[in-house]
Amino acid sequence: MTNMAVTCTDVSKRYGNRMALNGLTLEIPSGGIVGILGPNGSGKSTLFRTLMGITRPDSGNISVLGSVPGWETNAKIAYLPDRARWYADHTVRKALDWGSSLLPNFDRSRALALAHEMNLDLGQSVNGMSRGTEARLMLILCLARQVPLMILDEPFFGIDLISREKIIDALVASATEQETTVLLSTHEISDTESLFDYAVFLRAGRVERQGNADSLRSQYGSMRDIMRNLFQEEVTSQ
Amino acid sequence: MHLEQRDVGSFRFLLDLSQPIYEQIVQQLSGAIARGDLDLGAKIPSVRELAQGLRAAPNTVVHAYQELEREGLIETRRGQGTFVTTSATVIHEFRAKLAQTLLNQFLQQMERLGFSPDDVRHLLREYPKEGDRT
Numbered sequence: 001m002t003n004m005a006v007t008c009t010d011v012s013k014r015y016g017n018r019m020a021l022n023g024l025t026l027e028i029p030s031g032g033i034v035g036i037l038g039p040n041g042s043g044k045s046t047l048f049r050t051l052m053g054i055t056r057p058d059s060g061n062i063s064v065l066g067s068v069p070g071w072e073t074n075a076k077i078a079y080l081p082d083r084a085r086w087y088a089d090h091t092v093r094k095a096l097d098w099g100s101s102l103l104p105n106f107d108r109s110r111a112l113a114l115a116h117e118m119n120l121d122l123g124q125s126v127n128g129m130s131r132g133t134e135a136r137l138m139l140i141l142c143l144a145r146q147v148p149l150m151i152l153d154e155p156f157f158g159i160d161l162i163s164r165e166k167i168i169d170a171l172v173a174s175a176t177e178q179e180t181t182v183l184l185s186t187h188e189i190s191d192t193e194s195l196f197d198y199a200v201f202l203r204a205g206r207v208e209r210q211g212n213a214d215s216l217r218s219q220y221g222s223m224r225d226i227m228r229n230l231f232q233e234e235v236t237s238q
Numbered sequence: 239m240h241l242e243q244r245d246v247g248s249f250r251f252l253l254d255l256s257q258p259i260y261e262q263i264v265q266q267l268s269g270a271i272a273r274g275d276l277d278l279g280a281k282i283p284s285v286r287e288l289a290q291g292l293r294a295a296p297n298t299v300v301h302a303y304q305e306l307e308r309e310g311l312i313e314t315r316r317g318q319g320t321f322v323t324t325s326a327t328v329i330h331e332f333r334a335k336l337a338q339t340l341l342n343q344f345l346q347q348m349e350r351l352g353f354s355p356d357d358v359r360h361l362l363r364e365y366p367k368e369g370d371r372t
Contacts (some may be wrong), residue, residue, distance in 0.1 A: 214258035222255035
């Protein structure tokens with residue numbers, strides 16, 4: 001049996017009368033860059049929060065790195081949430097110091113090297129960062145950790161092309177250097193789809209299609225084609 | 239079909255995002271070696287450089303390099319990088335194998351049109367020589 005990074009069996013989560021996850025069943029093999037794709041409201045962020053144990057599902061089973069989500073598995077996961085909070089008096093350097101004192105397996109010298117590569121000004125205050133700067137800082141806090149699983153929720157959202165290229169370069173470098181499974185959700189599919197070696201397409205809280213990305217490509221075409229075919233109504237109505 | 243051009247060093251890749259990326263890396267690199275665009279013993283991009291340049295998953299590049307190594311077309315020297323083979327014989331044999339594959343494909347297509355290999359031989363003899371073509 002292949003090692004699974006994530007297994008979900010019939011997972012459901014209801015918010016009011018909306019099913020954020022609706023009988024979601026999923027198996028993600030270890031290693032590689034995994035695209036978690038789907039229109040807004042398809043359950044990507046909710047899935048990530050349940051993997052982090054932040055949100056408890058109403059029913060179903062979840063296994064992350066072979067265990068039930070909780071503080072023990074979280075020590076092995078670098079999570080980039082869909083929104084961030086910073087300490088108002090922090091500079092970029094202080095935020096990285098905070099990371100190295102609080103985040104398990106955080107490599108401070110790697111964080112500083114990444115900040116240099118990605119042109120982050122260490123003296124800059126986190127207050128009033130541009131979206132691109134904030135996204136780079138959030139990503140560094142993830143990439144500087146030596147962990148078996150990274151969960152990146154929309155790391156490119158609202159980010160200019162140059163920052164996006166820097167982030168992709170850093171992500172690829174990090175995936176080359178360490179054995180990590182990277183789960184990545186994104187709307188910027190045209191920039192990123194060649195990155196994936198596994199892809200999961202979600203719709204209305206369920207898995208619509210999943211598999212090895214090269215197999216999906218030979219069977220259905222590009223990731224963008226698959227998105228278009230599966231989610232035509234949702235995508236055009238956005 | 240939508241092709242994306244991606245340059246890695248002096249090397250130009252054309253990626254078709256609707257086809258498996260692994261196969262495209264293998265075909266384009268082995269093609270460049272067979273054509274002689276890459277010299278014997280030339281250094282080729284590291285896994286990281288190629289993955290960054292193509293924006294491809296490092297695993298995919300690793301698998302493509304493993305396939306090229308199995309073919310004997312490239313070799314990885316510990317701590318130094320990855321290089322095109324220094325053996326002209328290996329490349330010669332690979333070219334012969336490629337030629338055979340293309341020939342087989344061509345003959346199969348001709349056969350579907352009703353031409354036997356002997357018919358094809360005859361057609362080739364009649365085919366204008368390079369200097370005679372306009």
